Structures are given as C-alpha cells and as structure tokens.
Amino acid sequence: MTGPKTAGGYSRIQTQKRAAIFAAALEIFARHGLRGASLEAIAAEADMSKQNLLYYFDGKEAIFVELIQQLTDLWLEPLAQIDPAGEPVAEVLAYVQRKLVMSQNHPRESRLFATEILQGVPHIKHLYEGPMKAMVDRTVALLQTWMDAGQIRAVDPHDLLFSIWANTQHYADFSAQINLIKPMTREERYANAERFLTDMYRALLVVQD
Amino acid sequence: MTGPKTAGGYSRIQTQKRAAIFAAALEIFARHGLRGASLEAIAAEADMSKQNLLYYFDGKEAIFVELIQQLTDLWLEPLAQIDPAGEPVAEVLAYVQRKLVMSQNHPRESRLFATEILQGVPHIKHLYEGPMKAMVDRTVALLQTWMDAGQIRAVDPHDLLFSIWANTQHYADFSAQINLIKPMTREERYANAERFLTDMYRALLVVQD
Amino acid sequence: MTGPKTAGGYSRIQTQKRAAIFAAALEIFARHGLRGASLEAIAAEADMSKQNLLYYFDGKEAIFVELIQQLTDLWLEPLAQIDPAGEPVAEVLAYVQRKLVMSQNHPRESRLFATEILQGVPHIKHLYEGPMKAMVDRTVALLQTWMDAGQIRAVDPHDLLFSIWANTQHYADFSAQINLIKPMTREERYANAERFLTDMYRALLVVQD
Amino acid sequence: MTGPKTAGGYSRIQTQKRAAIFAAALEIFARHGLRGASLEAIAAEADMSKQNLLYYFDGKEAIFVELIQQLTDLWLEPLAQIDPAGEPVAEVLAYVQRKLVMSQNHPRESRLFATEILQGVPHIKHLYEGPMKAMVDRTVALLQTWMDAGQIRAVDPHDLLFSIWANTQHYADFSAQINLIKPMTREERYANAERFLTDMYRALLVVQD
DNA sequence: GATGAATGAGATTTCATTCAT
DNA sequence: GATGAATGAAATCTCATTCAT
Numbered sequence: 001m002t003g004p005k006t007a008g009g010y011s012r013i014q015t016q017k018r019a020a021i022f023a024a025a026l027e028i029f030a031r032h033g034l035r036g037a038s039l040e041a042i043a044a045e046a047d048m049s050k051q052n053l054l055y056y057f058d059g060k061e062a063i064f065v066e067l068i069q070q071l072t073d074l075w076l077e078p079l080a081q082i083d084p085a086g087e088p089v090a091e092v093l094a095y096v097q098r099k100l101v102m103s104q105n106h107p108r109e110s111r112l113f114a115t116e117i118l119q120g121v122p123h124i125k126h127l128y129e130g131p132m133k134a135m136v137d138r139t140v141a142l143l144q145t146w147m148d149a150g151q152i153r154a155v156d157p158h159d160l161l162f163s164i165w166a167n168t169q170h171y172a173d174f175s176a177q178i179n180l181i182k183p184m185t186r187e188e189r190y191a192n193a194e195r196f197l198t199d200m201y202r203a204l205l206v207v208q209d
Numbered sequence: 210m211t212g213p214k215t216a217g218g219y220s221r222i223q224t225q226k227r228a229a230i231f232a233a234a235l236e237i238f239a240r241h242g243l244r245g246a247s248l249e250a251i252a253a254e255a256d257m258s259k260q261n262l263l264y265y266f267d268g269k270e271a272i273f274v275e276l277i278q279q280l281t282d283l284w285l286e287p288l289a290q291i292d293p294a295g296e297p298v299a300e301v302l303a304y305v306q307r308k309l310v311m312s313q314n315h316p317r318e319s320r321l322f323a324t325e326i327l328q329g330v331p332h333i334k335h336l337y338e339g340p341m342k343a344m345v346d347r348t349v350a351l352l353q354t355w356m357d358a359g360q361i362r363a364v365d366p367h368d369l370l371f372s373i374w375a376n377t378q379h380y381a382d383f384s385a386q387i388n389l390i391k392p393m394t395r396e397e398r399y400a401n402a403e404r405f406l407t408d409m410y411r412a413l414l415v416v417q418d
Numbered sequence: 419m420t421g422p423k424t425a426g427g428y429s430r431i432q433t434q435k436r437a438a439i440f441a442a443a444l445e446i447f448a449r450h451g452l453r454g455a456s457l458e459a460i461a462a463e464a465d466m467s468k469q470n471l472l473y474y475f476d477g478k479e480a481i482f483v484e485l486i487q488q489l490t491d492l493w494l495e496p497l498a499q500i501d502p503a504g505e506p507v508a509e510v511l512a513y514v515q516r517k518l519v520m521s522q523n524h525p526r527e528s529r530l531f532a533t534e535i536l537q538g539v540p541h542i543k544h545l546y547e548g549p550m551k552a553m554v555d556r557t558v559a560l561l562q563t564w565m566d567a568g569q570i571r572a573v574d575p576h577d578l579l580f581s582i583w584a585n586t587q588h589y590a591d592f593s594a595q596i597n598l599i600k601p602m603t604r605e606e607r608y609a610n611a612e613r614f615l616t617d618m619y620r621a622l623l624v625v626q627d
Numbered sequence: 628m629t630g631p632k633t634a635g636g637y638s639r640i641q642t643q644k645r646a647a648i649f650a651a652a653l654e655i656f657a658r659h660g661l662r663g664a665s666l667e668a669i670a671a672e673a674d675m676s677k678q679n680l681l682y683y684f685d686g687k688e689a690i691f692v693e694l695i696q697q698l699t700d701l702w703l704e705p706l707a708q709i710d711p712a713g714e715p716v717a718e719v720l721a722y723v724q725r726k727l728v729m730s731q732n733h734p735r736e737s738r739l740f741a742t743e744i745l746q747g748v749p750h751i752k753h754l755y756e757g758p759m760k761a762m763v764d765r766t767v768a769l770l771q772t773w774m775d776a777g778q779i780r781a782v783d784p785h786d787l788l789f790s791i792w793a794n795t796q797h798y799a800d801f802s803a804q805i806n807l808i809k810p811m812t813r814e815e816r817y818a819n820a821e822r823f824l825t826d827m828y829r830a831l832l833v834v835q836d
Numbered sequence: 837g838a839t840g841a842a843t844g845a846g847a848t849t850t851c852a853t854t855c856a857t
Numbered sequence: 858g859a860t861g862a863a864t865g866a867a868a869t870c871t872c873a874t875t876c877a878t
Contacts, residue, residue: 546807576819598756
C-alpha cells in the first residue's frame, strides 16, 4: 500500500530496482510466457525476494503490461525512422535492415511480443488502437504514395509490412527451430538473413521498365 | 497405469475419445498455452470428466506432446508434395499456396506449433533430428539443384524456406495483430496474402536474363 | 456382485487365483504396510488386472484381513507343539527353535504381523480374544506348572513368552537393521541366533541347585 | 522455496513451529504410518493450516526424515552411556534398564523407528553407515573385551545387543498385543519387564565358576 | 470369468498475494 | 524499504471402486 506506485516520479533506488525487475521479467517471460512464468522465478532472476518484488509492482500482470508497453517503443522505432523524403527502395530496405538488427539485439523482447500476439494481444489492445495504429497508418500511406508514383512496385502495403515483420522477427522468434535445422553462429545467421531479405525485397520492389 | 495406454492399437471408443480430447486440447492450448491450459478446461471442452481424461492420458503434458507430434505431419505435408520433376518456380509458388491454405484452415494448429518453437522446442526436439530434418534436407537439396541449373534465382535455400514459413504462418499466428491493424474477413485476408506472396516469390525466383 | 465370495466352497481355478493374490498381497503388504500398498501393485505382482482382483475380493482391506487370519495358524503352530509331558527346559528351547525357523522361512509373514501389531491390531482383535488367547493361556498355565514344580526357573511366564517372541521375530522383522550393522548370509545369521538364544534361555531356565 | 529452509539457524518462532510440527507428526505417523498419515491430519494436530505447514517443510516425507533423524539420538543415548570402566554385568544391566525406560517414556518414537526398519530403512540408511555404526562398533568391541577378560559370559556380542533391543523395544512396539493378552497398567508392565529382563540377562552374563 | 471404461473422494503441491513487523 | 509468516484458491494426480459388457 505504501509502495512507490503512487508516487509520480521514482527515486534513484526505485528506478534501479524497477530496471532490475524488468530485466529479470523479460528473461523469464520470454522463456515461459506470462502464464508459465512464476513470480518466484522472476524474483530469483532479479536476485530479490518475492515480497520485495511485489513492493514495487502490483503483481505479475502489472509487470508484464508495463514491460510490454516499453517494448512498443522499441518496436516502433525502426518504423518511425523511415524518411518520406528518402529514396523509396532504399528506405524500405533500410527499414528491413533496422528490424533485423533489432531482432538480433533484442531477441527476448521480440519473443515476448510474439507470445503476446499469439495469445491474442490480451494486454496491449489499447496500444494498437493508439500509437501503433497511427504509425502504421502513416507508413502505409507513405508506401501507397510511393507505389502510386511508380517508385516501388504496387503491392498491398499492409501485406508488405506484415511480410517484413514476419521475415525479420522470424530469426529471433523461431531461432530454436532454425538452430535445429541449420546450426550457425548468430552472426552468420543474421548475415545470411540480411543478404537474403535484401535480395528478396529489392526484387519485389524495384520497378522494371 | 490403468488406462488404455498399453501398446498396440486403440479400440473404436478409445479412438473416438482420444480424438475428442485432442480437439479440445488443441482449442485450449492454442488459446492459453501449455501452462495456461488446465486439465479442467480441456475436459470441459471435450465434455468429459477430468478423471476420464486422465484415464486416457497420463497428464497435460502427455496430451500436448502427442498432439504436437501429430501436427508435425500436417506441417510436413505441403513440403512433401513438392515435385522434383515439376517446373521449379511453379512448384515453389504452389508450395507457398499450400502452406497458406494450411494456415487458413488450421490456424490453431499453427499457433500451437509456434508456441512450442517460441519456447525453444522443449517437447519435440527428436522430431527435428528425425523426419523433419530429412524432409527439409531433401527440399534444400532440390532447391539447390534448381538454382545450380539456373532455373530459379540463386539464394540461400534455407533462408528461402525460412521466409516461406515465416510469411505463410504469420497470417495464422499473428492474426490478432493483423486484425487490429487492418480488420478484414478471413477470406479477404488470405486472398490478399496469396496475391502478395505469389508476387513476391515470383519476383524473387524468376531468373531475369 | 456375482463374484465367488458368496459361494461356500471355491472351484479349482478360484482357489488358484486366490492363492496367487494372497502371495502377491503378502509380498506387497509386507513391504509397504496396509495403507502403503496399492491394489495396483498387488494386481501387478499377481499378474492380473485390478478389476479381476476385485472380482475375487471385496477390496484391499478384505484381502488383508483374510491374509492375516491365515497367518495366525502359522504363528500359533509352534506354540501348539509344546508337549506338556516333555522335559520342560528342552520343550521351551525347542519352541524357541521352532519360532526361529518360522522367522527364517516366513520373514514376510512375520513382518506383516509385526506391522499389524505396530498399528494397534486394528484388524484382528477378535483373533486375540479367541484362539490366540486360549493357546497363550494354556501355555502360560503350563509354564507356571513347571515353575511351581521347580523344573524351570520361576519367572513371569508372560514375560518369558513375550521375550521369546521378541527375540525370534526380531531376526525377521528387523533384518534390514541387522544387515546394515552386521552383514551376513541368512544362514549364518540364523545359526548365530540359534546358538545365542539357546544359551540365553538355558541360562535363564535351568534351575541351579 | 519460500519458507525458512535457508541454511543457518532458525528464529525463535521457527523453532517453536517446527517443534509443534514434529510433535504432531510423531503422533500421526506413529498412529498411521508414513503413507497413512496425511498432511491435513498433521496440520490439524499441530493446530495450523496445511499451507503453513508446507511453509516450514517441503512435504510429508521431509518431515518424516527430519523427525526420524532426530530419533536416532534418542536411540543412541542409552548406548553412549555405557561406561567402559564400570563393572561389566552392572553396566549391561543398566543399559537394559535405560533402554526400557526409553521405551516406556517414548513409545511413539520407538514405534516410528520400528516402522522405518520394518520397511527396510528406506530413509536413514546413511545414519547406519555413520554415527550408529560407530557407536555399535564401539560397544561390540567393549563387550568383546569384557568377554575375553572373563568378566561376562562369552556370547556373540552382536546377538546380545540385538536381543536387548528386541526385548526392550518390544514393550513399546508391540504393546497392543501385550495389552490384549495380559491387560496391565503401564507401570506394572514395565515393572514386570524390568524384573524379568534383569533376571534373564544376569543369568546369561554372570560367569559361573 | 475377465476387462475396458468411468468416476468420486481425497491427497499433495504450487502460487500469487496479504499481513505485520 | 525489506522480509518472515501465513493463507486461499486452484491445479495435478492417485486410488479404490463401480458399471457394463
């Protein structure tokens, strides 16, 4: 009741502890999902007691929601950097590459996101209705403009985005499968992926005359 | 110990009950994940008592494992149908289409599979070392032959497969996200997807001279 | 309901099956006690199904009670053979020896009996009030006669019996402890025991003049 | 995982609660055996909730093991008090008496111990290989010395110990049987027992010249 | 006689959470 | 801020037993 949740800002120590909890929760949630994760495990990973953890957060779900909200920014960032004034094909390919880098550097975050969506987005519906939708709409409109102007091939812009997400996130989310089928170092895997995806999207988007 | 878990075949009633349980489990597992699902819920969905369910299976995990093993066949079937003697580009596009149809008709199965992989393939590693690896290896070799012969564009055949899986399964596994971003009927969604993916893979694979 | 329990006599096959069940039950009960034993385990040991077993007996407790009633005869037999007309010291020593042989040849029966008594004789109280009491009373009276006549040393005849039971049964019931403290073959153990107990009871009983 | 199972000592409240649980468990285990006892029953006897009990112990078996390990000390104590410098016959008779007093004052402990041994010492084998063996070996060696010196009759020292254990513990472990055969007050029973056993072991051990 | 199918009762155990200090 | 103590709810699983064929 007297926890730091009511305060507007967080003290230094609170911020530190919360960060530690977020890191631990990310680890555990990514591995076991929301339901599969136990407070126990998160607390152990964060090197604190369950009760202390509950002093900082209202419960398991609360941690999860806050965590996944933070991830939204991470997820949207590559999209936000698309430059309407840039060269269209290059812009899309650069976006693909940024998403891929994100996958490589934040595989747990990616898996956490994937888990949430697989379960039907039960916790972050409001984000989709707010900032994400806005950003996606903006991008779709931009792609459509480029297509209308004949600067990239005319395909369904939504499907193009879905495809980029699917392809880039696949290397993080399904890495277990990839490793079983073709064992590689992470570097090799992502080098390969970049080459392949660049080829594919260039082939798709470049307009033949 | 008590149930019909003895070796050999299953009687008619056993087969029926097991099928009912599998159907119910698929529904529940796809909705809540392995941990999130309760025997109670599966039993209710299958319209039987928990104990009766336990008479047929050793526990939740046992159902899950058997269920997901069955799904492997579903997953491999479209791959098995690739005809080495067919026209290469058409064969790959037909495979893409078959995978997409599978996604459309078996979204829960696809999500269940995705969950297993996301968690690191804890239950069916052995399948990857056996039948799945064999089938994938065969396909990769075939693609390589076609590439070497200049019949399809030379890309990494593994990445090509990963990409097809990622794209086609995405429409089932991440449908919650898709629906939030662009609400459509299922038919529209898959019609769009087919058009887009056909365009993309044709653009990628057809060799320009 | 139609089981063989209502019949007066048993058919050949019934007798065989019941014998098999008794043997299995003895094994399992001696190892785990009444509560610790499961029908499952007894059925497995008897190489039949739980349901079949229940066709022959009304339940776990029923098997136990019948089994332990049978053992009573075994337990009383050495006592019954004491000859009032024999030489007193020799008769008692012979009784000790018979009990010891019984322990050696029927350790599981002995342990089963011990378990029942340890738990407070919940199932065979009536036996103690009937045949066992009669036989014990007879023996106590006989011992008392011999003591009164100065043929064996005068001690409390009840305590003498208790002591003989304790000593002889100890080698079967607590064999696990004995084996841990002084590993021996069964033959050695009982040879030692016989020598020791003969010495002890002769020293006790022989009247010095 | 949650409870006070961390290494180190126990707080006052922990010590109290644990003691209460041990007392309750002793009562219940002695009455129903390990399998027959339920956490529910132990918790009720200890006047606490099942979950609170589980906060202190990992489960039924864990309580049992700790409890029976504690009893070992009780069991060894009378043995440890044998004085190598004392008068041999008197020392042994005093040991018999101490064991008998222990039986009289701790019948439930004795029965619990007996149960464990009857089942084949599944939980405390390690103790037999450690402290118990050491103490028994010491005593056997001492008895042998006395026998070699002609101070007590030469018999197998192990069998002598077994006999003392069997006789003294019998009055606690098999009291149900004794009560059925010869109802007495506890005081009478033990007074009788002491007289009888003293007679018997004196007759056995005193060396006639 | 034998057995597959089903079930009710109950036991253990996990886990998020609350309370008091 | 932190933690030891306690608890309610629910989930898994075991087991004796019944029923129908």
